[in-house]
Amino acid sequence: MRTWSTPEVVKLTGVTSRTLRHYDAIGLLQPAATGHGGMRHYREAELLRLQRILLLKRLDLPLGTIAEILEGGLAEAEALKRHLAELREERDRLARLTATVEATIRQLEGDQTMTPETWFDGLDAAKHAEWEAEARRRWGDAAVDASDAAVRAMSPEERRAIPTKFDELHRRLAEVREAGEPADSAAAQAVVADHYEFIERLWGTTPTAQAYRGLGALYTDDPAFTATYDAVATGLAAYLREGMDAYADANL
Amino acid sequence: MRTWSTPEVVKLTGVTSRTLRHYDAIGLLQPAATGHGGMRHYREAELLRLQRILLLKRLDLPLGTIAEILEGGLAEAEALKRHLAELREERDRLARLTATVEATIRQLEGDQTMTPETWFDGLDAAKHAEWEAEARRRWGDAAVDASDAAVRAMSPEERRAIPTKFDELHRRLAEVREAGEPADSAAAQAVVADHYEFIERLWGTTPTAQAYRGLGALYTDDPAFTATYDAVATGLAAYLREGMDAYADANL
């Protein structure tokens, strides 16, 4: 029954000696014996255990979970399933993120002139070009030009406050929703009323019921907007749209 | 020119007070003034700066990079491009990882009987089912059954040593390659010779030149194998295949 010293294990497996000592320290992989000034000696059982550790580690499982599995306290398939769910979430998050970053870069490199819609939402600055075209289709050139003029008339400070204001509205709305209030409740409608007023200021005109509903639809239909709202709270876009529809029903 | 206290900023932006103090500590966002027992007071300039910080943070930029951008020492587009490359890499890595984990789960839940190919490579245990079908197509039922028998005849210890042995071979090969040796050099061929011997033991028969070349082709053609080798060193699969071809030319 031969044994392996630390550097031998290093050569065999490719892990660093520091890693081996770390695993020893946290109890994940302890040498079969130590002697002669603390030198670690591993036997076949430990090597096999290390193999399994490395295998699971390549799946990005945390060491704690790996330990539980190896101790038999946790079923491997069970742990992997949970892990898989996390991986998928993270993968999807990164996919959305890359898209957002790409769009942001396009915006930074594209038209230098900051048109009003750029201010609509700090996060969606990047989406401006596509969004303006969409806006002209939905509301017509006159509406977009009016909004343009209204925002241009603002002071730089006012303009820069726009994303902040949107953020505030979104967070207030998310709070109301988390409290369990339906979108047509008084609490939600109060926030939507502020939203309507703010949109009114941005557009430079009083949105018609149809236009306001259309904006709500845009929030749920355009992935860029949906993503923006989902960043605050998942499903917030749909909730806001509901609230806007209810507001239009009741007040416009 | 009004100012905002810490809790007011918290309400406005949704960040925690701890985060604000952290940003103060690292110099990322310092309050315009402090007074009255250390209370922080922010003005509009700081709120706007915070907005930009949060925007960039949502893109997963590290705080250090955000600081550089805000100080003007780093072009935003430039930083984002670099960041994007990292994001893409990570996204792709996670995509491959989810696939691997999914396959591993399938394997764990599927056939309980561990057939020999399962041991071929620890990481590819999951790929067993697909791989066996592939093997039968490539080498025929007789060859696969022979290998099956050979591995079944091994002791459990021997079987469990198989992935370890593969790992060792792969690492040795990677070292040779990093030293700049071509695949048909003596150094590389020595490793390939060991590889051949080991395959011989696993298969239970002496692989013909054609069969051995076929195995090499599998390494580069099957994404699962390629990924396994790339985990050790990128392009290792191709290098090994080259080496195997050269070995077959010279010795088989």
Next chain:
DNA sequence: GTAGTGGTTGACGCCGCGTCAACCGCAAGT
């Protein structure tokens, strides 16, 4: 002797805060 090799054990650093713990100033209630 001295130098070199190959091992050991701390301990700090990374990143972005969350989460205590301990303290302080001010207002309201007893």
Next chain:
DNA sequence: ACTTGCGGTTGACGCGGCGTCAACCACTAC
């Protein structure tokens, strides 16, 4: 006048998985 409570402050530790010193020891070779 004392306590209580609120709202703020400042440390300091913890997280994960090691990398990277620094300091030390045992043995061999010169």
